[in-house]
Amino acid sequence: MDSTPVYARGKGKKGKKGGGGNETFEIIKTIVFALLIALVLRIFLFQPFTIPSASMEPNLYEGDYIVVSKWSYGYSKHSIPFSPPLFEGRIFGQSPKRGDIVVFKLPRDNKTDYIKRVIGLPGDKVQMINNVLHINGQPVKDVVVSEADLTNMYGMPLIQARETTPEGRSFTVQDFGPGNDLDDTVEFEVPAGHYFMMGDNRDNSQDSRMDASSGVGMVPAENLVGKAEIILFSWEPGASLWNPVSWFSKVRPSRFFNVLQ
Template sequence: MAEQTTNSIKQFIKDILFVAVFYVLFTTFAWGSFHIPSGSMEPTLEVGDRIFVSKFAYGYNQYSFYFDPPILKDRVLSSNPERGDVAVFTLSRNGETTDFIKRVIGLPGDKIMMRNGRLFINDKLIERNLVRQVTYTSYLGGERKVNEYEETLPNGVKHRIYEETDQGRYDNTRLFVVPENHYFMMGDNRDGSNDSRGTLGFININNFVGEANITTFSLYDCDQGKDISCLGPIPYGRFFNLID
């Protein structure tokens, strides 16, 4: 009996180790798992969403691995982000690293400017069409009234944005010229996002982690009052959605 118990424990430990190794390899080289802590990407991503991020979409570097070991300063097996991608990137400041998720708006060489809440790319006004007006309770507890627009980028990518006002903090900017190997990133919640218009600046390709592909499940607060399908407190309308 003792020998059988010992063998069972050894097999259990082997199973746990196998699962752990598989998880580390999967989340390092295939899809990483991230959660959304803020409303900067509303309405595309909601606070509480859990998402899978494709790490092989843009290749690998130090930020592809746990604890960001400085073993790969430059990317390997790399490909370039495309305009309209929703991407995760990592920035290191004051000795701490932080993950961000924003949308790729400007490519290397692009000229980007905000004027009265409207986006200009290479001197061209980007089309937006009003979808509806939305009133909801934000994750911080305050009531927000926003216009939801569908914006169409120059390559045809359509996505939704929130605009509370066209005279917000980053609704009138200087002209930005995106440097080589850098990208201009913006949140879809235009008046609730610090991004390349503000202190984040241009994002180097070597800081990209991957492309956000799908919401797996969500801990979204159904009491916010948005048009999201919920069963009691369970926001099943946020489960297994492709990220556009």
């Protein structure tokens, strides 16, 4: 392929000016085309997110970079950057399943991205009793898998348990043991078209157990952004692109490409 610049084949100043203009136009066109492709992928297929807190430990850590599938639940205005009011509701979607890890827009401002696990479906009744999750009046099976020598980043002791939903789906959750504020709640009834979300780090999560004014409340289906699928990359808090030393000392390669359950 001839890679010689167009303007080099002309004569005099006129040829150079015209060729340079064509080359600049081609560069701009390529950039615009690439940006359009990236925008389409972001809206319809995948979107990356960074985990900013410990509310989904032990399954997602602060500093994890995840990929979210946008097609799993269809599309709403929140699928598009800046949530333009082009249409209401959701189109081309399926409903999330209990146990899915979901990114959604916080209902009280409709712009902050949150990530939690779907616990309650429309029509469900959800309650915490003595630190045990109940769905529709039945305790969710949980088996302690580890409570020895486990602490969080502040040195507080942790208990990890394996919960199994009524549908048979299992995942690990953790808490600080009995006696915490959200260990006992009222019974919540999930309205039609809404979902009840909880963090896997049960005693360190603002979620649907808290009123929408201070926590999350019930999440409308329209606010769903997508389903968390995989951890693409991970490094510990304190790592920085501008500090090359941290690329090696803070990186967590064991978390790369972990599929989320």
